[in-house]
Structures are given as C-alpha cells and as structure tokens.
Amino acid sequence: MTTMQRLLQLPVNAVNMVKTVQSQVQGQEEDKSPVLTPDNAPQNWYSALQPDELRHLRSGGTGGGGGGSGSGGGSGGDQEERGPLEEGGGGGSFQTQPLRHDDLKEMLDSNKDSLKLEAMKRIVAMIARGKNASDLFPAVVKNVACKNIEVKKLVYVYLVRYAEEQQDLALLSISTFQRGLKDPNQLIRASALRVLSSIRVTIIVPIMMLAIKEAASDMSPYVRKTAAHAIPKLYSLDPEQKDQLIEVIEKLLADKTTLVAGSVVMAFEEVCPERIDLIHKNYRKLCNLLIDVEEWGQVVIINMLTRYARTQFLNPNINESLLEEGADKTFYGSDEDEDEDEEEKEKKAEATAMAKRKPYVMDPDHRLLLRNTKPLLQSRNAAVVMAVAQLYFHLAPKAEVGVIAKALVRLLRSHSEVQYVVLQNVATMTIKRRGMFEPYLKSFYIRSTDPTQIKVLKLEVLTNLANETNISTILREFQTYIKSMDKDFVAATIQAIGRCATNIGEVRDTCLNGLVQLLSNRDELVVAESVVVIKKLLQMQPEKHSDIIKHMAKLIDNIQVPMARASILWLIGEYCEHVPKIAPDVLRKMAKSFTNEEDIVKLQIINLAAKLYLTNSKQTKLLTQYVLNLAKYDQNYDIRDRARFIRQLIVPTEKSGALSKYAKKLFLALKPAPVLESPFKDRDHFQLGSLSHLLNAKAGGYQELPDWPEAAPDPSVRNVEVPEWTKCSSREKRKEKKVEKPFYSDSEGESGPTESADSESDSASRSESASPSEESRSASESEESEEGSESEEEEEEEQEKDKKKKKKELSKPVQESESEQSSEEEERKHERKSKPRVQTKSDSESESDEEEEESESESSQSESEESESETEVRKKKKAAESKPPLKPVKKENKKESKKEMSLLDLDDFNPAPSPQVTPVNTFLSNSLVTDLEGLSLSDSVLAPATIAPSSALKNYELLHRITGEGLSVEYCFSRQPFSPDANMVAVQMQFTNSATSEAKNLHMEDVKLQSGMRVKEFPEIELLPAGETATAVMGIDFCDSTQAANFQLCTHTRKFFVSIQPPVGELMRPIFLTENEFKKEQGQLMGMNEITEKLTLDVKCRNEHAIVQRVTTAANLSRVPCGSDKECSPPVPPPKHPVHRFAGRTVTSGSLVLVTVATKEEGGAQLTVNCEKMVIGTMLVKDILLALTQ
Amino acid sequence: MIHSLFLINHSGDIFLEKHWKSVISRSVCDYFFEAKEKAVEPENVPPVLQTPHHYLISIYRGKLFFLSVIQTEVPPLFVIEFLHRVADTIQDYFGECSEGVIKDNVVTVYELLEEMLDNGFPLATESNVLKEMIRPPTILRSVVNTLTGGSNVGDTLPTGQLSNVPWRRAGVKYTNNEAYFDVIEEIDAILDKSGTTVFAEIQGVIEACVRLTGMPDLTLSFMNPRLLDDVSFHPCVRFKRWEAERVLSFIPPDGNFTLMNYHVSSQNLVAIPVYVKQSISFFETGPCGRLDITIGPKQTMGKTVENMMVTIHMPKAVLSANLTATQGNYTYDIATKVLVWDIGKLNPQKLPNLRGSLSIQAGTPKPEENPSLNIDLKIQQVAISGLKVSRLDMYGEKYKPFKGVKYLTKAGKFQVRT
Secondary structure, three states: OOOOHHHHHHHHHHHHHHHHHHHHOOOHHHHOOOOOOOOOHHHHHHHOOOOHHHHHHHHHHOOOOOOOHHHHHHHHHHHHHHHHHHHOOOOOOOOOOOHHHHHHHHHHOOOHHHHHHHHHHHHHHHOOOOOOOOHHHHHHHHHHHOOOOHHHHHHHHHHHHHHHOOHHHHHHHHHHHHHHHHOOOHHHHHHHHHHHOOOHHHHHHHHHHHHHHHHHOOOHHHHHHHHHHHHHHHHHOHHHHHHHHHHHHHHOOOOOHHHHHHHOOOOOOHOOOOHHHHHHHHHHHHHHHHHHHHHHHHHHHHHHHHHHHHHOOOOOOHHHHHHHHHHHHHHHHOOHHHHHHHHHEEEEEEHHHHHHHOOOOOHHOOOOOOOHHHHHHHEHHHHHHHHHHHHHHHHHHHHHHHHHHHHHHOOOOHHHHHHHHHHHHHHHHHHOHHHHHHHHHHHHHHOOOOOOHHHHHHHHHHHHOOOOOOHHHHHHHHHHHOOOOOHHHHHHHHHHHHHHHHHOOOHHHHHHHHHHHHHOOHHHHHHHHHHHHHHHHOOOOOOOHHHHHHHHHHHOOOOOOOOHHHHHHHHHHOOOOOOOOHHHHHHHHHHHHHHHOOHHHHHHHHHHHHHHHOOOOOHHHHHHHHHHHHHOOOOOHHHHHHHHHHHHHHHHOOOHHHHHHHHHHHHHOEEEEEEOOOOOOHHHHHHOHHHHHEEEEEEOOOOOOOOOOOOOOOOOHOOOOOHHHHHOOOHHHHHHHHHHHHHOOHHHHHHHHOOOOOHHHHHHHHHHOOHHHHHHHHHHHHHHHHHHHHHHHHOOOOHHHHHHHHHHHOOOOOOOOHHHHHHHHHHHHHHHHOOHHHHHOOOOOOHHHHHHHHHHHHHHHHHHHHHOOOHHHHHHHHHHOOHHHHHHHHHHOOOOOOOOOOOOOOOOOOOOOOOOOHHHHHHHHHHHHHHHHHHOOOOHHOOOOOOOOOOOOOOOEOOOOOOOOOOOEEEEEEEEOOOOOOOOHHHHEEEEEOOOOEEEEEEEEEEEHHHHHHHEEOEEEEOOOOOOEEEEEEEEOOOOOOOOOOEEEEEEEEEEEEOOOOHHHHEEOOOOOOOOHHHHHHHOOHHHHHEEEEEEOOOHHOHHHHHHHHHHHOOOOOOEOOHHHOOOOOOOOOOOOEEEEEEEEEEOOOOOOEEEEEEHHEEEEEEEEEEEEEEHHHHHHHHHHHHHOO | OOEEEEEEEEOOOOEEEEEEEOOOOHHHHHHHHHHHHHHHHHHHOEEEOOOOOEEEEEEEOOOOOEEEEEOOOOOHHHHHHHHHHHHHHHHHHHHHOOOHHHHOOHHHHHHHHHEEOOOEEOOOHHHHHHHHHHHOHHHHHHHHHHOOOOEEEOOOOOOOOHHOOOOOOOOOOOOOOOOEEEEEEEEEEOOOOOOEEEEEEEEEEEEEEEEOOOOEEEEEEEEOOOHEEEEEOOOOOOOHHHHHHOOOEEOOOOOEEEEEEEEEEOOOOOOOEEEEEEEEOOOOOOEEEEEHHHHHHHHOOOOOOOEEEEEEEEEOOEEEEEEEEEEEEEEHHHHHHHHEEEHHHHHHHHOEEEEEEEEEEEOOOOOOOOOOOOEEEEOOOOOOOOOOEEEEEEEEOOOEEEEEEEEEEEEEEEOOOO
C-alpha cells in the first residue's frame, strides 16, 4: 500500500468506526453495514471534498450538537476497545493496533496541519484513557516546532506526559522551548516555561533553573506567576537546588501583584515552609492583597499566615482564658477530665502570672490579619471560608471567633463532600467553643436522606452541643432518629444518647429508661448497642439499678451480638452482689454454651466465673472449675492464657504466690466509670481544615501549628523600607495598577493600620519620594496629640489656654480654632480606639515606640474623659461661656457664614460663596444653649425657641485616610439652614490631607441619586496642601428619605466612590410651637400618623435635661416650652411626671414632626411621634427609642 | 497538591485519567473500589481515604466519581472544591456532566484539565478565562470547523489572565444587550408527625445570565435587603459596597454565573406553602399496612403550587403498594423501595389524596421504622421570603440593556417525618 492509498483509505475506516459508534447508540440494525448506508444522503455532497476533510465532517457530525471536533478524538479512542468486537462485522479493513500507530505516524509526518491535528487528538485521547502511546514519541516530538498553535498545544500535552520515559528524545524539544522563552508574546513565554518545567528530565535542571530565574524578573506578571509554579517542579526534580530556589522565592515574594502572590506562597510552602523569616517583610502586603488574590491562592496564603501568626504574635486569649474559662469549667465541669483540669489550672496559673506581668495588647499586625480575612467568609469557595474559619479559630480572641459559625453553617448546604469535611471541623470546634454553634443547633438536625457519614457527624455535633438547656430538644430529636432505617446511624444515636447521659446528670435517668425500653426493640443491633451503652451508664450508679441488671440478665438468652453479650456478662460479674440469685444461674447457662461463644464473650465468661468464685464460691466452685477447664483447651491462646492466669490467682494452691491473697482486691476493685468522650477531643492540635486533622494522623508534609510564643518576637521585622517596594519594576505594571485601582478601591478600604501596598506605591509614585511622607505624617500626628494634650489642659486652666491659643494662631494661621481641634481630637481618639495604634507603620523602631506611648496615654485620656464626661460637659460649658468674647477676634481670620447660630454670631462680615460652618460655633453654641436650657427649665418664660441640639455633632467618616491615600474626609450634619436651597440638608465636610503631596482640585462628580433627590455640590477646593485641613459645605435634598447620596469624590489624580446616608433625625429642622399649637397640630395627626411606643428610660437619662439632650441629639428638633400657656398663672410646682414635647418640620416637604416624651414612674416613659410621613415617623421612633434607652 | 485525577463511572471503570506530576498507576484506585464496595450506596463512600502511600479524595457528581490522588498535606476542602469546579466547568462547556459527554469530548476535557491545574495547583478556573483558551463546542462552530478544518482550540492567545478584571473576558460584544437575574429560593424544612415545623429555613441563590457589551458596571439593589442574613458572593461583587449600602455592585463575568447565595434570617418565620396529612401504619397481624396522604395548600402567596411530588423511601419489608391517587400517578420501585407520587399542579378545591394498602413480605416482622416523606414543589413568580429586586443600574457603558428578573420558589430538603 502506498502512502497515498493508505491515506485515502483511512477516511473510510474512520467513517466506519464513527458509524459503528453511532450505530451502537442508535440501534443494532445498522451495525453490520461496513460502509455508509445508502440512505445517508449527504454522502454525494461530501464526495466532492477531500477525503480527509470528509472524515472531519463525519466525525464532527456524529458528535451531535455538543460534540464538536473533540468527538473525533473520542471515537478514535473508542476504536481500540471496540476493535475486537467489531472484527466480524467491521469488514477486513479494520486495523490492528500496531498498524494504527503506523497510521498515526504517517499522519504526523504529513505536511497538512489538519491531519497532524487529527492524529494528535487521537493520541491525546489515548493518553486520557490511560493507553500507552509512548512508541509514537519520535513522530510526535518532531512536531514540537509546528506552526499551528492547536497542534503545538497537543504536542506539549504529549511531551509532558512521556518526556520522563524518553529522556533522550525529549531533549530534542528543549531548544524550541528555549526559543519560546525569549518570545515577545508573554503567553508564549509563559507556556514555554510551563512545559519546560513540566518535563521531568534531570539533565535539563540547569536550563530550568536559568529559565526560572529569568522568568522571575519578567515584565509580565503572568510569566512571573508561571515561574512561581515552576519552582516546586524543579525542587521535586532536584532538591539540591533548594538554596537557589529560595532566592527566587524571596524575590517573587516581594512581588506585589495579586496574580503572583498565591502561586509564590504555594511555592514557599512546598520548598521552604520553615523559612518563616522570608515572610516578615511581605506580611503586611500579603494581608492587604489577600482579598484580590484568586480563590485558590487565598487558601494557601491564609493557611500559611495562620502558621506565621502563631510564631509572631501573642495568644490573644491569655487573659480571657482566666476569666471566662473558669466560669465555663464549673458549668460544664462534668465533661472535662480531672487531670486535664489540673493541667489547665497550671496553665492558668502560668497565664495569670503572665497577665500580671504585662497586659495583653494585640499587635496591630495581628489585628490586620484578622480584619482583612474576615470578608472572605463571604466567599463562594468553601475552601476559602474554611481557611478563614480555621484562622479565626486558631488566632482570634475568643469573643471574635463567633463570626465564623454562620459561614460554616452555610457550607452545610453545599455538596455532601463539603459537608463531610466541614462537619468534621465543626465537631472539633464544638468541643472547644460550644457556645459558638449553639444558636445553629437546628441546622444540624438530621434528614433521612443524608448519607450515613454525614448523619453520624451531625450526631456528633449535636451531642457536643448538648447542655442542660437544650438537652430535652436534642433528646426528642434523637428519639426520632432511633426509628430510622439506617441501622449504623441508629447505633450511633444510641451511643450519642449515652454520651449525653454521662455528660448531663439531670437527664441520666431519663436516658437510661429510654435505653432500657430499647432493649425490647426487635432489631438486634439496636438492642446490642443499647446494652453496651447501658453498661457504661450503670457503672456510674449501679446500686440504684439492680432491676435493670436483672432485666439484662434475662436478655442474654436472646441477644446474639457478641459485644452485647460480653457487656451483660461483665455487668453481672461486676455487680453480682446486687443480683446474688441470678448470677450463678447465668454462669450455668454460659458454661453450657461456652464452646460456641465468640472470643470476647468467652473472656467475659471466665471473668464472671472468677468473680463469682470469689464472692460465692459455695455455689459456683464447680462451675468455675468447669469453665476454666474448657478454656484451658480453647483454640485461642488469649483465652488459654487468661484461664491459666485466673486459675492461679483465685484457686489457692501451695504453689500460688502472694498474689492470690489479693485476688479479691484485684477483681472486685471499684472501677471508675468510663468517660464517654467525643472522638474529636484533642483533635485541635492539628490545624483545622487540614488533611491531617481530618484523618487524625499526621499527613506527609504537614506543618505543625506552632504554639504561641511566650513573648512576642520583635514586631519591627515586619516594617518595610518604603522605597523598596514603591519602585515599580516596570512601567507596564504601574499602568496596570492604575487601571485596577478604581476597581478595587472599595475592597482596599479595610487596609487599616498599615498602608496597603498599592496605595503606598501610588502615593509614592505621585510624590518624589515616599519616606518624607512617613515622617511628615508621624510628625503631624505627634502635633495632633500635642494639641490634644493642650486642649485638655486648656479645659482645666482657662487662663493659660488663651495664651496658647494665641500662640497657635500665630504659628498656624490656617488652622481652625482650638476647641474645634479638641473635638476633632476626640474623634480621632475614638477612631484610634477602634483601630488600635494606627501609627505603628512608622519606619524606625524608636518612632514606633514613641508612638506606642502616645497612643497609650491617649487612650487613657480618652477613657478618663469618658468616665468623667459629665463633669467635663460642665467644664466645657464654662469654657464656652468664657469663650464668646474671644470669638469675634478669631473669626476675623476665618471664613464663616452668616447663617450661624444666632446666639453667638456677632455679625460676620466675611461674605462666603456658600455657607461654611466650622464645628466650633455649633460646639460652643451647643454647650451654651444647653446651659441656657438648663436655666430655662425652671423658668419657662425664657425658653428659647431655637434650641439647638445640645451635644457635639456626630461625625461620620466619608473617606478613610488609608483608602483615600492620605486624604481623609469626614462629614457631619451641621443642622444649619442651607442658604442656596432651603429644602436641602447642609452637610459639612472636613478634608484632611495627611499625605505628603498636596491634593488639588477636590470636587465631586458623577452624583448618583434616587429619583427626586438633588445635590448642591460644594465649591471645588483647588488646593489642599499636605497636612492641612479644609472644610466645605454641600447641600443634599434627600427628599425626606434615608436613601444614600452616592457620588465620586475626585482629586486631581484619583476618584473615590463615597456615599452619604442621613440618619432620619437629620431630615428635619426645628420649628417653634407653643404647647397649645403643638396640641392642636397633634390632634390633627392622629390614627395612622401617630406612633406610640412604651419604653424604660436609661438610668442616666431620667432627668429632664438628659431627656431633652438625647432627643435633640437624635433628631434636629426644638423643644416646645412647657407650661408657656400658663404664663400668667401663679407658678406651679413642676409636675411630678413632666411631658416633653419637641417639634420640627421635614426639610423637603415641610411635614410636621411632633415628638412627645411622657415620663412615668420608675423610669417608664411613653414616646409618641406624630408625623404625616409614616416612614419617617417609624424610623424616628426607633432612633429616639434607642437614644433614650441606651 | 493534586497529583492525579481519575474519572470513574458507576460500574467502576476508569474512563479518563490525568496526571499533573509523574504517572501514578491505576492500581491506586483499588483502595477506592474497596471502600465503594463496602459503602453499598455511592453517596456513602467516604470522600477522603487513606492508603499506604497516597490519600484519595473523591466526589460523586452526575453518577461519576472524580477521584484525585494526593501525596502530601493539603486542605481537603481545597481539593473537593476544585473537583466540583471541574465538574461545573464540564457542565458549563457541554451542557451536562456525564460519562457519555466526557467520552465524546475527551480531548477537550483533557485540555481543560491541563489548563485548570499546573503541577497540581489551580491555574485558571474562571469559566470566562478558560473559554478564551479552549472554545466550548457549539453546533455552529463544529460545522464551521469541519468546513474550514479548524478546531476548538483558539487561534488567538488568551488575554483573560491579563485583563484587570480576572473573571471577565475582554472585548465582549453583543447586538442585544441583556441581563437576566433569577432569584431562586429553596425551602428547607423538617415537619414532624403532627405537621408542626421542627426546622425551616430559606436558602436563596441569584443566578445571572449577563450578555452585555464592553465593561459594564452593574448595581443591583433590593427593596428589602434586611431579609438577607448570610450571604456569599461571586468574587466579582464588591464586598465593601454590600457592607455599607446593601447593594450588589459588580462587573459581571460574561454569560451565566451565580451572583450570590443567601440565607434568609431565621427571625423571619418561614412560610410553609403546603400542609401534609399523612398516616402510614403497619399492622401487627397480617402482612399489610395502610397509607393515606393528603396534601393541601397553606401559604402560597396567591400562586399555584406546581410540580408537586412526594417521594417515600419505604422500609425494606414492603413488597408492593396497592394505592389509588385522586390526582397524578404513583410508581413504586420494588428494587429500591421508593414510592413516588407525581401530583403536578395543586388544586386547592380538590385536594389530592393517595391511599391504599401496602403489602409486606410474609414472615418478616412489622417494620418499626417510619419512612419520611420528601416533598418537591415549585411556585413560579414568587420568592417565598418576600425578597424583591428593586432596581438594576448600569454604569460605564452607554447603551440601554434589556433587564429581567424572575422569581422562583422550590422545595429544597423538605421532609415530613412520620
């Protein structure tokens, strides 16, 4: 046959073969036809085409809709199996295997790509089916340089599979890959490296090493990712290269693209997991990148960071374990081992000592890790959720671990394999942290359709969760399970009941009774299991239950399950004194059947005989002799052994030693009741979620979870010299980052105490050098704190304050007044408290130390502030009183609006384009107003109509400093009328630029609003120098709804998505009403428009002043003077239970909002809100309720 | 990490194998077959097995076992989740994940596996990225391919890995721009004998089919987001926006994907759409039992309940069932002992009822176990939790897309104990 002929013939074969496949599906009648059936109409039409193309068509066609040309390969593979079957009907043309391989070689040698492709597909299909195709290697390897990308891909697939077996030939292909490594297309570079590194031929190790090194500094992150993947491949091929590879890993760890992070950590874990020191410098970056890394990388990184954190941070539960576990112990004491108790006590003692030495402060890096992993609990990937869960379990303070429960319970909805793994881990967790899963008890209820292994695991969890309060529900559940068809599960349920009974004393009798009832169950397995469990339970208090023992003795005739029989015999033997009459009789019966019993039963018979002999030798002597004689000739040497031993022990002879004297003591010693404990106890020394944990055995390559260190290693190792990673290695990358930035900006908001790698690099790329930024920031911070302390002093020593103020004004003319700073300071402290020690990212150690001190002192200050808030308020009032005279002087330097609080505002001459308000005024006025209000309480005539909210305005964060790359924005509702549009709510924003570079052109863009809402933008701030602060006011018409206003805040470089959502209380403005007017209006807003709520006032909020203050803080309302209508009447003593009324109108529609707080005895009160807008009314009720009760 | 993968069909044939590191002999699967033998039911095969030199982690999907071989420590969920992703990808490519389909497309599947893992570590698992590298077969393309001699493998190199939105392919173009969202809720419930709810919860999922040109940035908001208690998202969803505003803001992948899963907070009472009155009893005397089931609508929110179906796993002793159904038909499979009653639409005027006798194998004692009833149902156009999508906004592109939301309530694991 010539090549040509064969080529031509092949399609026919192919058609045949395809046909047969098809006919197998369609029916048998076509099966015999060796050629195309005549009714196959398209044949003529196809014949015009090239034969091989025809074949393509056929094969493509047979695949049906979904087949595609892959089906060609599939059917090619099929041929092999079907070959022998078809030989009769398939015609003489059917080929045997060697011939076929020749055919494929022929096709590979042809110069038609389509033929090559077809051949390669068949070969790959063979590989996929596990058939050997190695003898085609020479023919295939020639095509490695094939231009056709599809052929090439398949050749690569083949090479990777067989290169190891045909090393010499494989070397032929290496040069192609080396060329590929230099290709301008990054994807070709990557794929060349991928295949090169997958060829497991030791001789090319140096080439691979070189290629990896080169690729690790490639411009393209994708190639670098491939390099990271190649590292473990090379390592497994030649562990000698470890040191060089570690260098590459170190280099790649410093990479800051999310694409590379996961892969390189994976390489790190495989090659050098012990080199934890490599992580230090990259720790913060990894934490911050984590959320954007692909799912699989996240799992690896989280697991690695868990280990890292265990070596670097202190146990956050050191202190808590003292306080909480002690209480826990007494409560659940029953399920804890005693000796373990002691151990724990020791530990505790140790811990106390440690705690005394040094109060625990969580390392900010530790906090960073916890915070940045938390959102990943919402991942769709179960592995990621589990990774975060184990991280929290191993690293988080006890109080915070609870957050993972919900996510884990969610995973129980997933595939049964996922459930299986999750339940294993939950079972371990429930032993340590039972409370965490208690609210989800019902999620562990068992369905009859669950696979057995899931059922058993759920049972385990339910048992672990059982306590005094929920045991009745759980036992009721168990009762239904006992009736299940799944006998293994029923057995497990009975064991679970036993465990509940031992752990919770209250239900022991109930459980025992239930189990005894089960003894009459028809299913032997159930009975047997019950016997075993009852045995264990009886051991706890045998005296009370001799009738149960009798009952069980009767069962011995029927029960055949060896374990159960053995258990009964042991029970009778152990408590033979409680059943003196029955015991010898049982022994008699057992002696009869001795030879037919299972080994464990035989052992127990001997045991029973021995015990009876010792207690009741008169009746049982002969029986015992008989049994021992039988045992002497038993087949099992264990039994022979035991018989011999026991005989020596109990039957005193001259030869028997001293031991026989103690036989009674030996056999009839009091035996401690067994502890039924969970098989998951103590499994948590394995890292949760790991394979080792699941198997409860160390798997190969498992990295032990280290114990917490006694003292934290130096945290400064994680500090990073900023310039090192701000230098972008290539322009391309930087560009990429810029594009990525707005996309991920929201996810990076959390980056918290340390700078995210990205933001840092970006800000750095904008500024000339980054390090000054750090300095200046810390400088500004220290300044702030100075100011803070100053303002503190100021409150105490008013005299000094004035001087200082002047000083400061001189030094910082653009700065706001001091009282503003102090209020600002308060907020900052607040912020700092919630995000402890923001400043630790400083470069040098000394700096960080200083700052630590600062922050500590600050926090102590703020605490004292809080505790003494009352006195301070008074102080502030005084300060406020003394301030007004100073006010105008200051104001001249600043922009302020005319629309400020009338009480303080002495005409302002500075015309502002839009009302600019600084908190100083409101603050002062507020305190003054409260003062005045305090006065007015007794004197109703003086009641000011425009009482403004009495405490400092609440500030909200619009843009966090980290997210904003140094720019932070806060806003508050200034409660001033917004002059350009009366229907708008004034929102005052304060911009602080803490970056090194100045921010330009601050303005807003792209406002997205719900229909009807409007926004008056704030005037553009053209320049905000570094370290400076500016304020601006914008107006928003919220349309009387609490819908958020979303917009972009733009600087000259960046845009931030931000949103402002108003509390309902800010959607109104105060109006003045007299009591009569109020009552009249209220009368018209009855029924649906009235919402009434009863409440109990907070203890601190029972005086009039407090109530008024809290209501006016919650909502922008003014107080309706009480008793003003009785002006003329002689002064009446204030009523015992005063009624407070407040009035306002919504900003947009001007609907009346009337609030009444009627106080009653003992702190009781009734809150009534009348408002046309019911939604506003309901929300307002909630807010005020909250304000008054907390 | 993952060393090798074997696909095994129901009867225990290995029909595909892929090795990412050196080749591991098929004989490793023997341990698995042993366990499979022991477990009887394929669902009961332990997902993780330990052998002397390897660990076997397997999943059971579409009557197939995906068995992976592991040599060193790796989080088991990592492997399980990956195997399911493989199955998902096959389903996505070929419409279903079954032995026949995989055999027909063995080369494509093999190439997919090659792309999804590199040296045992996941490389590209996003459907959008994979589809750029290996084209999924379509009828049109297979015709075109046969005529032009082309094939599935893309001529152009993938760009997906490098786009800054890793889950979306670049350069998407459609003439009809559309975005559809299906809100599907499943009621998981356990009712006890008397019909009281032991446990009930609602699990929901939002499936999306988005075909939009360019790089659209979508925002989906709900009327009542407070209903949602626990959620999990596709990686495209911006978590911070959800935390802050309770809106879903995302750049969608192209095509079909699951946008989010949610759990409705347990404070809300779950409306159980139907009630079931049942009595199944076996008599001590004579080999027979009685069965009587009636189903009626309870809280259906004014919609009709469709596709009602009751499945009962009978005790082994039950030989046959002689029943009459007032609506729908029933079948009893003697081999598996499963009674299925397919009711169809639930008519509130005439409640469907199934009653009759069960015959029990002679000589066996009366079965003590109670079979439980598994209920299946569907309610169109309503999400039982009351969740409503309020609006979908698109930013970043100029055109006006066609938007649609569909609601559906189904029974999840809905079980009535007897």
